[in-house]
Amino acid sequence: MSTTAQPTTTRTVLRAEGFSCPSCVAKIEKQVGRLDGVGSVRVHFASARIEVDHDPAKVDAEDLVAAVAKAGYTARPAAF
Numbered sequence: 226m227s228t229t230a231q232p233t234t235t236r237t238v239l240r241a242e243g244f245s246c247p248s249c250v251a252k253i254e255k256q257v258g259r260l261d262g263v264g265s266v267r268v269h270f271a272s273a274r275i276e277v278d279h280d281p282a283k284v285d286a287e288d289l290v291a292a293v294a295k296a297g298y299t300a301r302p303a304a305f
Contacts, residue, residue, distance in 0.1 A: 234264055237286050239275040239300040241268070241293060249298065256296035260284045275300060 244253065250268040253275060257266045262283025267276045277289050286302045293300035 233280060233282065234278050235281045237277050237279065237289055238303040239277070239286075239289060239293065240303045241273045241275050242299040244270075244273070244298050252296045253293055253298060257289060257292045260288060260292055263289075274303065 241253065244250070247270060250270050253268050254266045257263060257275070257277060260279070260283075262280040264278040264280070266278075268274075269276070275289075275293065279289070290300050290302070
């Protein structure tokens with residue numbers, strides 16, 4: 226019997242600014258989804274929220290914000 230440590234997954238919610246069309250959603254999802262340790266990315270266009278499930282040992286909130294910036298948009302961690 227082997228004991229393999231399961232990766233820990235954290236959900237980080239970001240508030241985004243600067244996107245105005247549904248195609249912006251795809252750009253953000255693609256850029257953030259490329260990061261090692263990101264399991265899933267979901268952009269909520271109407272509320273400007275980005276939900277990211279990720280391994281905090283591999284990628285943190287600053288990395289996620291940087292990836293959104295690389296896609297050409299501004300984001301910051303949300304308090305809720």
